[in-house]
Amino acid sequence: MLVDRPRPGRTGGERLSWRIVTSTAQRLAAIRGDVPPKRHNARTIAALSGNPGCARRAVLDGAGVDKPKLAERIGFPARFGQSRFAIARGNAFEAQVKADGGVELLRLVAQRLGVPVPQRADWTDLGGDDALPDRQERSRRALTATGPDAALFDHPLLGLNVAGQRVYLEPDLVAARLGGRFHVVEIKSFPVIDGQADPAKVAAAAIQSAVYVLALRELLAGQGQDPELVSHDVVLVCPRDFANRPMASLLDVRKQLLVLRRQLERMARLDVLLAAVPPDFTADPAADTTTLTAALRTVEARYAPECLATCELAYFCRDEARGHTGALGRAVREALGGVEEVSEVLALATGERAALPERAEAAALLRAAARLRADALAGDPA
Amino acid sequence: MSTLRALAKAQAVATGVAQPVATVRHLHLAERPLVLVPLALAGEANAPLATLVGTAPDTARLLVVPQPRNRDQRFRFAAELATVVLPYLARYHTVSEAVPVDRGRDVRHRYVDAPQLLVPNPAGVTFLRLLGRSTRFRRPDGEHPVHPDVPLLGRWLTFLAERAEQPGSSALVALTDALTLHWATGQSTVEDQHLPALLGWIDPPAGSTGAQAAARAEDPRVCPPAGPATDPDFDNRVLAPAIAAYARTEDDPAARAAAYAELERVLRDQLAPTWELMWRGVGLLRALPPGARVAARWDGDKDAFTGHTEHLDAAGGPQPRRDGAVAAAVRLHRLERALASYAVQRAYDDPLVMAEHRLTGEAFVGDVVLADPKRVDDSGRRPVLRPRIQVVTTEPVLVPAGTTLFSPARPAQKAKVVFLTPAADGKTEVVLELSGGMGRGLTAPPGTVPEVGERLCLTTLSDGFLPAGAFPAPEETPWTHGGPPTSTAERPTDGDAAEDWS
Numbered sequence: 116m117l118v119d120r121p122r123p124g125r126t127g128g129e130r131l132s133w134r135i136v137t138s139t140a141q142r143l144a145a146i147r148g149d150v151p152p153k154r155h156n157a158r159t160i161a162a163l164s165g166n167p168g169c170a171r172r173a174v175l176d177g178a179g180v181d182k183p184k185l186a187e188r189i190g191f192p193a194r195f196g197q198s199r200f201a202i203a204r205g206n207a208f209e210a211q212v213k214a215d216g217g218v219e220l221l222r223l224v225a226q227r228l229g230v231p232v233p234q235r236a237d238w239t240d241l242g243g244d245d246a247l248p249d250r251q252e253r254s255r256r257a258l259t260a261t262g263p264d265a266a267l268f269d270h271p272l273l274g275l276n277v278a279g280q281r282v283y284l285e286p287d288l289v290a291a292r293l294g295g296r297f298h299v300v301e302i303k304s305f306p307v308i309d310g311q312a313d314p315a316k317v318a319a320a321a322i323q324s325a326v327y328v329l330a331l332r333e334l335l336a337g338q339g340q341d342p343e344l345v346s347h348d349v350v351l352v353c354p355r356d357f358a359n360r361p362m363a364s365l366l367d368v369r370k371q372l373l374v375l376r377r378q379l380e381r382m383a384r385l386d387v388l389l390a391a392v393p394p395d396f397t398a399d400p401a402a403d404t405t406t407l408t409a410a411l412r413t414v415e416a417r418y419a420p421e422c423l424a425t426c427e428l429a430y431f432c433r434d435e436a437r438g439h440t441g442a443l444g445r446a447v448r449e450a451l452g453g454v455e456e457v458s459e460v461l462a463l464a465t466g467e468r469a470a471l472p473e474r475a476e477a478a479a480l481l482r483a484a485a486r487l488r489a490d491a492l493a494g495d496p497a
Numbered sequence: 498m499s500t501l502r503a504l505a506k507a508q509a510v511a512t513g514v515a516q517p518v519a520t521v522r523h524l525h526l527a528e529r530p531l532v533l534v535p536l537a538l539a540g541e542a543n544a545p546l547a548t549l550v551g552t553a554p555d556t557a558r559l560l561v562v563p564q565p566r567n568r569d570q571r572f573r574f575a576a577e578l579a580t581v582v583l584p585y586l587a588r589y590h591t592v593s594e595a596v597p598v599d600r601g602r603d604v605r606h607r608y609v610d611a612p613q614l615l616v617p618n619p620a621g622v623t624f625l626r627l628l629g630r631s632t633r634f635r636r637p638d639g640e641h642p643v644h645p646d647v648p649l650l651g652r653w654l655t656f657l658a659e660r661a662e663q664p665g666s667s668a669l670v671a672l673t674d675a676l677t678l679h680w681a682t683g684q685s686t687v688e689d690q691h692l693p694a695l696l697g698w699i700d701p702p703a704g705s706t707g708a709q710a711a712a713r714a715e716d717p718r719v720c721p722p723a724g725p726a727t728d729p730d731f732d733n734r735v736l737a738p739a740i741a742a743y744a745r746t747e748d749d750p751a752a753r754a755a756a757y758a759e760l761e762r763v764l765r766d767q768l769a770p771t772w773e774l775m776w777r778g779v780g781l782l783r784a785l786p787p788g789a790r791v792a793a794r795w796d797g798d799k800d801a802f803t804g805h806t807e808h809l810d811a812a813g814g815p816q817p818r819r820d821g822a823v824a825a826a827v828r829l830h831r832l833e834r835a836l837a838s839y840a841v842q843r844a845y846d847d848p849l850v851m852a853e854h855r856l857t858g859e860a861f862v863g864d865v866v867l868a869d870p871k872r873v874d875d876s877g878r879r880p881v882l883r884p885r886i887q888v889v890t891t892e893p894v895l896v897p898a899g900t901t902l903f904s905p906a907r908p909a910q911k912a913k914v915v916f917l918t919p920a921a922d923g924k925t926e927v928v929l930e931l932s933g934g935m936g937r938g939l940t941a942p943p944g945t946v947p948e949v950g951e952r953l954c955l956t957t958l959s960d961g962f963l964p965a966g967a968f969p970a971p972e973e974t975p976w977t978h979g980g981p982p983t984s985t986a987e988r989p990t991d992g993d994a995a996e997d998w999s
C-alpha cells in the first residue's frame with residue numbers, strides 16, 4: 116500500500132515513511148500523531164454532513180485530529196468561539212424546563228404529539244459521573260426496559276460508531292411510550308417568536324437531533340427491538356416569544372437521517388479514501404508548520420463558502436481555493452458555466468484563450484457577457 | 498445569480514477590488530438618514546445591549562443597557578431610543594403636498610418627505626423588527642407599565658421593518674444589501690454580509706487590495722463585527738467582567754458611575770468602527786447619480802409613511818402578531834408585484850442591469866435603419882396611427898413575431914414585432930409596429946417615434962401597470978382559508994401586554 120508519489124515538504128513526514136502501516140486504525144493513529152483522538156459529539160457529527168464530498172475533512176475527522184489546534188498551527192485559526200452569555204442562558208433554560216421533575220415537559224410533549232397527557236410518568240435521571248461505559252449500560256437497561264407508564268429519561272448516554280471510534284452522545288431528554296414510541300427531545304434556548312425561529316438554528320438543531328435518533332435506533336436494534344419505534348419526529352422545546360415559558364414544536368428529521376447515514380457509512384469505509392492519501396500524510400500537531408501545510412495540500416479538499424460555518428479548516432482551505440470560482444459560491448460557479456478557475460473565466464471572456472469543444476457554450480456566454488458589461492460601463496446605450 | 502454579475506465577481510477577484518454592477522443608484526438616500534448600529538446580548542431573545550444612533554457622523558449618541566437581562570432596563574432602553582427615533586420621525590410630519598388622484602378629479606395629501614433608517618446588515622433589520630414586536634403591545638398602564646413612547650416606538654419600528662420587506666422601498670435599509678446591489682466583490686455572498694469586509698473590497702485603504710482589506714476586517718480584534726451579534730471573545734474577556742463589575746456596585750453611587758462609564762467605553766469601542774463604516778458606505782452610494790425611477794419609488798415610501806401616521810392619529814391599534822389568511826395573501830401578492838416591478842425599473846434605469854436581460858434574450862439593442870412615422874392603419878372601424886420602424890441588431894433575438902416589446906426610452910409605447918429577417922453577418926432585421934405614447938391624433942408629435950440612426954433598446958420587460966388581484970374582504974373569507982379573523986393570533990389581546998421577558 117506504500118505507493119511512491121511526489122510529496123512536497125517531506126522533512127517532517129520522513130519519520131513515518133519507513134513504517135509499514137497495516138490497518139486503517141493504525142494508519143489513522145499515525146496521521147493523528149502521538150495524541151489521543153479528539154472525541155466526537157453530536158455537534159461535530161452533525162457538522163460531518165456539512166461538506167460530505169470533502170476527502171480532507173473525512174480523513175481528518177476520521178482520524179480524530181484536533182482540527183482547531185491544527186488550524187492554529189498552520190496559521191489559520193478557526194473562529195468558533197462561544198459567548199459565555201449564550202452558554203449560561205442555554206444551561207439556565209434547560210434547568211428551568213426540567214426543574215419540576217418533568218411534569219411540565221411531559222404535558223408539553225404529550226400535547227405536541229397529540230396524545231392524552233398521562234396521569235403519571237417515570238422520570239429517570241441517567242446523568243452521572245460514573246465511567247462512560249457504565250453509564251451507557253445504565254441507559255441501555257433503562258431505555259429498553261418495558262413498563263406500563265410513559266417515561267422520561269434525563270440525559271441518557273447513547274453511543275454511535277464513527278470511523279471505527281465509539282462516540283458517546285448525550286441527548287437532553289428521551290421520552291418513551293408516549294403515543295407508543297420513543298421521541299428525542301431537544302431543549303434549545305433560541306426563541307420561537309410568533310411561531311417563527313431563526314432558520315439556521317432550527318436547521319442545526321434538526322441535524323443534531325437526527326444524530327440522537329440514529330444512536331437510539333441503533334441501541335434498540337442491538338437489543339433485537341424494532342428501531343422504527345424511535346420516531347423521526349423530534350420534539351424541540353424552546354422559549355416562546357420573549358418570555359422564558361417553554362413551548363414544544365415537532366421537527367421531522369427524515370432528510371437529516373439520510374444525509375447522516377450516508378456520511379457515517381462513508382466514514383466507515385475510510386480505507387477507500389485513505390488509499391488515495393500519500394503514505395506519509397500527517398496531521399500531527401507536533402510536526403512543523405511547513406510539513407503540516409504541505410501534507411494537507413496533498414489531500415483533496417472541496418472548499419465552499421458554507422465551510423466557514425461548519426469546518427475549522429475553512430480559512431486555510433479558502434486561502435488555498437483563492438482564484439477558484441467555487442470559492443465564490445456554487446451559484447457563481449454555475450453562472451460562469453461551471454468553469455473552475457477565475458483566470459480561465461477571464462481568458463475565455465476576452466477570447467484570449469480558445470475554448471475546448473466541451474467549453475464552447477460557456478465560452479460564448481462569457482464572451483457575450485463581457486462584451487455587454489463593457490458596453491454598458493462605457494455608457495453605451497439603452 | 499446572473500452570469501453578468503458572476504463575471505463581475507470574477508473580475509473583482511482578478512483585479513483585487515470590487516467591480517460595479519450598477520451605473521446609477523437604485524435606492525433613495527435621505528439628506529439626513531437616521532443611522533442605527535445595534536448590539537444585542539448573545540443567547541437572549543433580542544436583548545438590546547447597546548446602540549449608536551444619529552443623523553450625522555459627528556452626532557452619534559450611545560445608548561447602553563448595563564444589565565441586559567433586566568426587563569426594566571430593556572424598556573428603559575426602548576424609551577431612550579424612542580427619544581431619538583420619535584423626534585426624528587416627527588420632523589417629517591410638518592409639510593404635506595397635494596397629490597392628484599382619480600385622474601385628477603380629486604386630491605389627497607401626503608408628507609413631502611419621509612424618514613429613512615439605515616442599519617449595517619439584514620440582521621440589524623431583524624433586530625429592529627423584533628424590538629418592534631416586543632414593544633408595540635406594551636401599555637403605559639396595568640401590571641407592567643412602560644413609558645407611553647415605548648409602544649409607539651414599537652409600532653413605528655414594526656412599520657419600518659415591514660417596509661424593509663417591500664422590494665424597492667428605502668425606508669429601512671441594510672447597508673450591506675444596498676452596497677451589494679451596486680458592487681460585486683471577489684468574495685462569496687455569505688462573506689458580503691460582513692460590512693467591514695464588504696467595504697474593504699469596495700473601498701480598500703490606500704496601499705492594499707480589496708482582498709487584503711477584507712481579510713484584515715475578518716479579525717474581530719482588529720475590526721469588531723458590525724452587530725447585532727458581538728464577538729464571543731469580546732463577550733468573554735471584556736464585556737462579562739464589565740457587566741459583573743457594574744452589578745457589584747449596587748450600593749455605591751460613585752463606583753456605579755465609574756463602572757457604567759467603563760461599560761460605555763468598551764461598548765463604544767465595539768460600535769465606533771462600524772459607525773465610521775456606515776457613513777463611508779453612505780458616502781460611496783451618494784456619489785452615484787440616482788436612477789430615474791428612484792424618486793417615484795420613494796413616493797411609495799412617503800405614501801406608506803403618511804398612511805401609517807394617519808392610522809396612528811386615528812388611534813389605530815398595534816399591528817397584529819400574525820396576518821390573517823386574507824391579509825397574508827394580499828401582502829404576498831403586493832410583495833410579488835413590487836419585486837417584479839422593481840426588477841424592471843432597475844433595468845429601465847440602468848444599462849448595466851439591462852445588460853443582464855440582454856444576455857438572457859429578454860432584451861436587445863439595435864439601430865433604427867428605417868422609420869415610417871406617418872403610417873396609419875385604416876383597416877379597422879376607424880383609422881389609427883401605427884408607425885413602423887426597422888431595427889438592425891447584432892444580438893440574438895429570441896422572441897417570435899407577434900411579441901409586444903417595450904423600450905426604456907419610451908416606456909408608454911408598445912412595439913409589436915411584425916417581421917424578423919436574418920441578415921448578413923449574423924445580424925437580424927426586426928420590423929416593429931408602434932402604438933401608444935404618441936398623443937391622440939393621427940400625426941406623431943416630434944420625438945415620439947424613434948428616428949433613423951437612433952440606438953434603441955427593446956425588451957419584453959414592461960413597467961406598465963399590473964392589475965391588483967381581487968381578494969375577499971376579511972369577513973367574507975371562506976373557512977377553508979381560515980375564516981373570518983377571530984383567532985387571537987391575529988388580534989392583539991390584553992394578555993400581550995403582560996407577557997414577560999426573561
Ligand code: SF4
Nearest residue numbers: 169418422426429432
Ligand atoms: S474547510 Fe476544507 S477541510 Fe473543511 S470541509 Fe471545507 S474544504 Fe473540507
